[in-house]
Amino acid sequence: MTSLLALFRIEAAAYLADRKLALLGAAHKLLLAGSQVFLWSALVGAEGTIVDGGHLSRIDIVTYVLLATALVSLAEFSVVDTINDRVLRGQAAVDVLRPPGFPSAVLVREFARFVVGFAVHALPAVVVLGALFGFTAPGPGRVAVAVLLVLGGWLLATLIGWCVGIAALRLLDTTQVKYAFQGVTALFSGALVPLWFLPDALRGLAEVLPFHLLFHAPLSVWLGLAGWAEIGGYFAGLALWLCLTTPVAVITWRWSRAAMVVHGG
Amino acid sequence: MRDLPFLIAQTSLALQARLQNRFNFVVEQVSNLVFYVCATIGLAIIVARFGEIGGFALAEMMLVYGLNLVTYFIAGTYLWGVARTLEGLIRSGELDLVLARPIGPLTLLMARSFEPSMPVKAVGAFALCVYALLLLDEGNGPSPAIWLSVTIVGGTLIQGGVMLAFASIAFWVAGSRDLVELMIYGVRRTVDVPISVYPSPVQLVLTVAIPYAFVNYYPILGLAVSIENGATTVLASSALIVGLVSAAAGTALWRLGLRRYRTVGA
Numbered sequence: 323m324t325s326l327l328a329l330f331r332i333e334a335a336a337y338l339a340d341r342k343l344a345l346l347g348a349a350h351k352l353l354l355a356g357s358q359v360f361l362w363s364a365l366v367g368a369e370g371t372i373v374d375g376g377h378l379s380r381i382d383i384v385t386y387v388l389l390a391t392a393l394v395s396l397a398e399f400s401v402v403d404t405i406n407d408r409v410l411r412g413q414a415a416v417d418v419l420r421p422p423g424f425p426s427a428v429l430v431r432e433f434a435r436f437v438v439g440f441a442v443h444a445l446p447a448v449v450v451l452g453a454l455f456g457f458t459a460p461g462p463g464r465v466a467v468a469v470l471l472v473l474g475g476w477l478l479a480t481l482i483g484w485c486v487g488i489a490a491l492r493l494l495d496t497t498q499v500k501y502a503f504q505g506v507t508a509l510f511s512g513a514l515v516p517l518w519f520l521p522d523a524l525r526g527l528a529e530v531l532p533f534h535l536l537f538h539a540p541l542s543v544w545l546g547l548a549g550w551a552e553i554g555g556y557f558a559g560l561a562l563w564l565c566l567t568t569p570v571a572v573i574t575w576r577w578s579r580a581a582m583v584v585h586g587g
Numbered sequence: 588m589r590d591l592p593f594l595i596a597q598t599s600l601a602l603q604a605r606l607q608n609r610f611n612f613v614v615e616q617v618s619n620l621v622f623y624v625c626a627t628i629g630l631a632i633i634v635a636r637f638g639e640i641g642g643f644a645l646a647e648m649m650l651v652y653g654l655n656l657v658t659y660f661i662a663g664t665y666l667w668g669v670a671r672t673l674e675g676l677i678r679s680g681e682l683d684l685v686l687a688r689p690i691g692p693l694t695l696l697m698a699r700s701f702e703p704s705m706p707v708k709a710v711g712a713f714a715l716c717v718y719a720l721l722l723l724d725e726g727n728g729p730s731p732a733i734w735l736s737v738t739i740v741g742g743t744l745i746q747g748g749v750m751l752a753f754a755s756i757a758f759w760v761a762g763s764r765d766l767v768e769l770m771i772y773g774v775r776r777t778v779d780v781p782i783s784v785y786p787s788p789v790q791l792v793l794t795v796a797i798p799y800a801f802v803n804y805y806p807i808l809g810l811a812v813s814i815e816n817g818a819t820t821v822l823a824s825s826a827l828i829v830g831l832v833s834a835a836a837g838t839a840l841w842r843l844g845l846r847r848y849r850t851v852g853a
Contacts, residue, residue: 346765353773357785364784365637495608498615505622514629519636 325421326430333434338442347443355391355447359455362387373518374547381456382545383516388451389541390513392444393472396479396536397507401432402500405487414491415582425484425575432480464543467553471540474560479507479536481567484574491578506531512538518547532563590694594665597698605703616707623711627652630779641781647807648780649719653712654803655778658742659771660709666747668700669693670754670771674764677757683850693841713739723810734810737827742802744830746775749797751837758844770797778803801829 338344362383370379378386405428408414417424448457460468486503490496508514510524511533517525528534539556542548548556605612630652634645643651673696676682685692716739720731753770756763778799782790793800806826 340762342762343765346769350769350773353769353777357777357780360785360789361640361780364641365633495611498611498618500618501615502618502621505625509625509629514626515632520632521635524632 326426329422329427329430330434333431334438337435337438344442347439348446351391351443352447352450354394355388355451358387358391359384359451363455373516376547378518378545378547379458382458384455385452385458385545386516386541388448388457389544390516390537392440392448393537393540394513395436395439396472396475397504397511397513397533399479399483399486399500399503399507400435401428401480401483402487402497402503404428404431405484406490406495406497409490410495418579418582424579428484429480433476436476458545460544460546464546468540468544471535471543471556471560474557474564475536475540478532478560478563478567481564481571482532484571485567488571488574488578491581507533507536510534511536512541516541532559532567535560535563590691593690594694594698598701601698601701602703612703615704619704619708620711623656623708627715641783643781643783643807646719646722649715649722650807650810651781651803652779653715653719654738654742654806655775655799656712657709657716658739658746658802659775660705660712661739661743662746662750664702664705664709665697665700666750666754667705667771668702669696670750670767671764672696672700673754674757674762677848677850678761680850682848686848692845731810734806738803738806741806741826741828741830744834745798745802745826748830748833748835748837749775749799751834752840755837755840755844758848775799781807798829798833801826 363380366378366380366383368380370377370382372378405414408417408428414424417427420427422430482503483500486496486499510517510528510531512528513536517528517534517538520528528538535556539548539560543553543556627649630648631645634640634648638644640648673682676685676696682692685695688695690698716735720735723731749770750767753763753767756766760766774793774797777785777789778793782793782800782804785793790800794805809824
């Protein structure tokens, strides 16, 4: 545990070391979030729109796109790049020898980047644009549930990315597969278009796939558009998908680790 | 122009090298295709739900998105790598080696930066533009083939000019690569939708300072939307001129930076 905390601290510090980079990252997020705010404000208009029998105001949609842009790293599967990079440089073999072990080291690194990236890059954009264009703030109960769903979604996305990334030990390079995952995730998670606006057939498909748990679930909770029964369904879905992806991630790791041991890293 | 045979030969070599792992190359193209198809479906869903975006219906929206992509991919085939790597070359001193060669430095860097997946993606984006034009079927407008050719040439010059201009900042500022990425992944993507959804100051920036609006918005106004005044007519038909000016500005900045470049070995 001590080594994992140390790893988290080192990764976070490394991320923050280049202040100019952090500033540009925040500017980038501000730009993307700002363009989304203007687009969706123009689409929904001052009077808002009806979704799932509930009213979605202009401020609600602004809140949605701000939080979706802030959390967009959930749909980027950066763990694929992290693993491929370490395999390519031969650092994966060193990670295996270190006390936390390769899977724990990768997970902690990714979590540190997610948390620090959100705090440094995304949060300023949410605060600035929220102050300018309005922001829906729910009660503490809904905030807590939404945060739990985001953390569960992060774990799910990282496990999916892990299964793709770790195959690099066998296939040499799996970074390109990531783009297909990014596209499908963006469409079916609510990151690109809120799922309320999808046609019925696509919406049905989205609700079967795990990706809606990354954006649609926490943001519906945040905006008060999900009742307690739906929230229970989100957690059940998350638990189910985590139960399905964890064994796959473990099997993929064992299959890939065998290649590393044989080839010497 | 005298460096063209070298560029062609290097491109051929780079392509052969990339195709050594054909499976990987094919997977990359399929993966990219899935990504852009999903993005286009997302755009179509928004238009279907709301009827239009910034006054543009489905066909115009496909053109807006397709033109931004096709021009970026064509320009990026040789220049994106230059924009991303120049800062590292300056920092490591490798640019000195480039300058010592008998080939023009920009040509050499472009040859080294050739990205084979870009032209493949450009073909897909071009197909999207053609499909959108078929949907539009504007009887009274300019010839679609000529319009598309001129717009793509103009847009490619704009995208290339911006890439080169921001790449050249590396001659003055350390860490400019992140600025280049902010420009290409951030500012360029703001014209994935018509600039009419943005407030006037943003429209002005995208028209005058960084003329991305001429890549798609103004040419499409000239083709598909009834032109109401002389100013819009001028803007709609001037994509090519703006492209030439952008490319000239980018090249001038590159030459200025190169003249200013000093290292221990230079």
